[in-house]
Amino acid sequence: MHVSNVIRWLGMLAVIGGVFRLSMTPLELVWGVDSTIALIIGGVTGSVFIIIGTAGIYLYQAGKAGILGFIGFLITTVGNILVCTMVMISLFVNTALKDPQILEQELPGPVVPIRLIMIITLNLGYILFGIATLRAKMLPRWGGALMILLVLMTFIPYTDYLFAVVWGLFHIGLGWAVWSRSKGSENKVKLTQ
Template sequence: MNITTSGLIRWSGLAAIAAGLIFAGIQPIHPADVLASVTTSTWTIIIGLKFAMCLFFLIAITGLYARQAEKAGWLGFAGFALLGVSFWLQTAFVFVELLVLPVIAGPLPGFIDSYLGVVNGHPGEMNIGALVPTYAVLGVCYLLGGLLFGIATVRAGVLPRWPAILLAVAAVITPAAALLPHALQRYAAVPMGIALILLGYSLWSERRGDEVVASRAHAGNPALDQAQTR
């Protein structure tokens, strides 16, 4: 099998679908961000899925941008870069949640309360340094990145319009979700997940369609195959 740029972009569509499914699917079953949760098996499974989601998202956003880079312009690049930084930072936070917090739950409960307080809106008493402003930077990059990338995608006209609009809107409404109870805030991620699924499917099916058309063209014109063998 030859590895081609178009093939890699197509496979990134599957990464977008996987990221979207995890992002939207885990919200109703995500354990509470409290000390008692971090040593449970449910926490390990859900946070493990989140860790995989971060990787899938980084692959997905790269493929989505690469597919429309020439037409998305600097606006698309800015959105791509900001979303990349957001999920790069998110990966670090999820890594700590998955592999560090369960280990220190016994000796350092105060740190866990303060760490999870960054997410659940109930800051603990321990000073956790730059983690608080870093999480704020993550949120700003997510908001601006999603908005700019969605607008650039609509303007480029390469990928479907409505999923791109949904992506932009989902990013913008995220700050408003902070006004809701934390248990409901998570559902603001569902529209973003749906947007990723739709964009990823478009990327995957588009490239697959091109390959089918090319295959039929060769089958209907033996001269093409003969020319390629010379």
Template sequence: MKTNPLTSVIDRKTHTNPLSETRSENSKMRITATNLIRWSGLAALAAGILFIIIQTIHPADILSSVTTGRWAIVHYLSITMCLLGLLGIAGIYARQVEKAGWLGLAGYLLFSLFYALTMGFQFIEAFISPLLSTEAPKLVESLLALAGGSAGEMSLGVLPAIYSLVGVLYILGGPLFGIATFRAGILPRWAAALFASAGPVSALVIALLPHPLDRIAAVPLGLGLAWLGYALWSERRGNPI
């Protein structure tokens, strides 16, 4: 019996090889360095947006705020922001590591340490300060005073020095990393310039405006980080950003 050639062609098209389909699915799901770097861009995008939002909804740094739901939300978000920031900044650096040089490495290390130390302080404010607000109000008030750059009634040992170090890391790390990113020319230069401006802008704003008005200094860095993150996440290798 003769077979219909047209039927044979249709059968070959409709009955695909299950093994080839599995290989295709595995190739799409495969974890690669390129995919990890790309997804770290999404983390940077989220961290930049959260950094700006947190400044706009942060309650006053006073004892009565510590036990409120708003205080808890802000500091839970801050911990999340720091974690996402660590992932995002690592991906941005990895994308341009060959061109960022020693300047990029220095900026990356400084800014990563900024996020790590900030996460520790945010953890204290989120989980420890509310528990001590009734039993040790003077201690909590002294912790709150750190944000305004003043000393509380109780001695906090080395904590004020570490808190000051966080500010130094922010002011130095941002410009170094931003300049290295600008020079590398892989990610958008305007975003890198915005990121690099955060340190000098913060130093100027802190000198001119009292706390908490100085929180507006977070906007340039937040925008720059979000922009860099979006560019990294939306990048298609082989196509310039």
């Protein structure tokens, strides 16, 4: 298998993750904020595909994104892993509300510090990764701009429902660009001989 094919398929996983993340908004409009369905589909499933797919977005532009892109990618990945963790905690709380006896057992770890680290890593990672994407000029510039906008939205009131939409959109757009542009790549390197 060629490295370009791996990067291409990672781009498709970013698209799938973006679709799942974007779907969180309509799911929450139908079933309510933090509904189990929205958290499983948009939160956990979206996060898993985004975590894996972001590697394709980074690898596609790695040569031009430089160290800033690599650091942004790593920090963003940690942030997305923590998002997935927090969503799973929310699912646990939803379950506990339906079955309060679950809370009688010992609960692991502190949630507040995890949430704080999640916010810091996600925001810092997307700012750095967004800037690196803009500077690399290999993928649509609007995707890098939306990464930065996502961070700014945390400070803009009344943008809660648009947050998952923006998050999903830039993963869909950048992932699709990787998928479609990697198709006939000239630099095919074999992973196995």
